[in-house]
Amino acid sequence: MTAANRRGFLLRSAGVTLAATAVSRAALAGLPELASHDSADTAPPLAPASGPHYNPVVTLNGWTLPWRMNGGVKEFHLVAEPVVREMAPGFTAHLWGYNGQSPGPTIEVVEGDKVRLFVTNRLPERTGMHWHGQRLPNGMDGVTGLTQAAIEPGKTFVYEFVARRPGTFMYHPHADEMVQMAMGMMGFWVTHPRLHDSSPHPAIAQVDRDYVFLLNSYDVTPGASVPKTSTMTDFNLWSWNSRIFPGIAPLVARQHERVRIRVGNLSMTNHPIHLHGHEMQVTGTDGGPTPPASRWPEVTVDIAVGQMRQMEFVADAEGDWSLHCHKAHHTMNAMGHDLPNMIGVDQRDVVDRIRALVPGYMAMGGNGMGDMSGMAMMPRPPNTAPMMGGDGPFGSLEMGGMFSVVKVRRDQPAGDYRDPGWFQHPPGTSAYEWTGEPPPAASHAAHNPVNDVEVHAKKPDMGGMPMEH
Numbered sequence: 001m002t003a004a005n006r007r008g009f010l011l012r013s014a015g016v017t018l019a020a021t022a023v024s025r026a027a028l029a030g031l032p033e034l035a036s037h038d039s040a041d042t043a044p045p046l047a048p049a050s051g052p053h054y055n056p057v058v059t060l061n062g063w064t065l066p067w068r069m070n071g072g073v074k075e076f077h078l079v080a081e082p083v084v085r086e087m088a089p090g091f092t093a094h095l096w097g098y099n100g101q102s103p104g105p106t107i108e109v110v111e112g113d114k115v116r117l118f119v120t121n122r123l124p125e126r127t128g129m130h131w132h133g134q135r136l137p138n139g140m141d142g143v144t145g146l147t148q149a150a151i152e153p154g155k156t157f158v159y160e161f162v163a164r165r166p167g168t169f170m171y172h173p174h175a176d177e178m179v180q181m182a183m184g185m186m187g188f189w190v191t192h193p194r195l196h197d198s199s200p201h202p203a204i205a206q207v208d209r210d211y212v213f214l215l216n217s218y219d220v221t222p223g224a225s226v227p228k229t230s231t232m233t234d235f236n237l238w239s240w241n242s243r244i245f246p247g248i249a250p251l252v253a254r255q256h257e258r259v260r261i262r263v264g265n266l267s268m269t270n271h272p273i274h275l276h277g278h279e280m281q282v283t284g285t286d287g288g289p290t291p292p293a294s295r296w297p298e299v300t301v302d303i304a305v306g307q308m309r310q311m312e313f314v315a316d317a318e319g320d321w322s323l324h325c326h327k328a329h330h331t332m333n334a335m336g337h338d339l340p341n342m343i344g345v346d347q348r349d350v351v352d353r354i355r356a357l358v359p360g361y362m363a364m365g366g367n368g369m370g371d372m373s374g375m376a377m378m379p380r381p382p383n384t385a386p387m388m389g390g391d392g393p394f395g396s397l398e399m400g401g402m403f404s405v406v407k408v409r410r411d412q413p414a415g416d417y418r419d420p421g422w423f424q425h426p427p428g429t430s431a432y433e434w435t436g437e438p439p440p441a442a443s444h445a446a447h448n449p450v451n452d453v454e455v456h457a458k459k460p461d462m463g464g465m466p467m468e469h
């Protein structure tokens, strides 16, 4: 494909037959330089080096893909390949991703940008690339077998379209989807609004911090490092950007800053994302910015599979505020399923007998599972995340999985994303132990007049059977 007909093809509308075409060896020589990351640290925001200005996003434990300008087109190069991802300190997973990491790098463009994306396949099997949520020519939609041929191993395809509307998007394969997504193939895409003068967009606020992450999940047997790809719902690692707490970076803000959090869900279940200490508004969905009159305050935003939500709040309250999925088993790591509830069971006698057979056996759960967080030092299979792993300023933080902390500080410099450490509570503002006489316990049950009332209810007639009680 020559540069001339590539240009013409960008200007033509849908229905073009040359939708996504394997490039020749000669064209490969002209690929944009391959950018790759091998660290799971959060990279600082990538300010645009060319094109219109915007406030770049920060990808939690991730990075933004640099591009090159080529004749007015922003060119990106994504490489699908096996990667090693540190999901938490002491635990690495062998995943498939893009450009050295899973998820792949975030792509940031501006509304109206012409983009050209080279996608090279270095996997052992075919793949494809779907640009989730975009308005684009049908042949650029990346559904393998439907809108294009598969990208075979070793091949590179080119996608070209105009980023037509501002918003929050994702990318992922539409080829051997269950396996490739269970292996970590996904990435984030943000299209910033194009501001024609200095006046703000009517529905897209300027924010001081703009965080993005994907909700994903894995099933990695303790001691193993490759996810089980046939798992459908019973995943044991619930992650943000393929990281699990305590491996998830904090979201840092200076007090009174406006903060946006964009979240996309490419796991296999919904996640109610809950923020402590602040109210947030959903300012955008998959379909674009929400009209301001349609917004209401929330502290938990449920994000269904395949959805994107962008939430905003003003970080008015100093402190360390939890941000987490409210499904309690999604804030655990390497959790086994189908454990019996042992609370209240005295296991001392049986432990002695089992230890005779299994040296070092330990009973668990007799007082709840909180003790698990103190077991980080206990022998585990190598390369296994602690079930609940964090150490907080007041002891063990009995959390794992989809959990992080929004750290709001009065003195955090603008644009500084470094972890300020734990919040120092002003004297007299923390919960404290009561050491005096316990207050008299009020009892509700003893004199509850409801208990003295006899209730007669007549249930609906069930097929002629009298149901009176």
Ligand SMILES: [Cu+2]
Binding pocket: 238, 270, 271, 272, 325, 326, 327, 330, 402
């Ligand atoms: Cu969840």
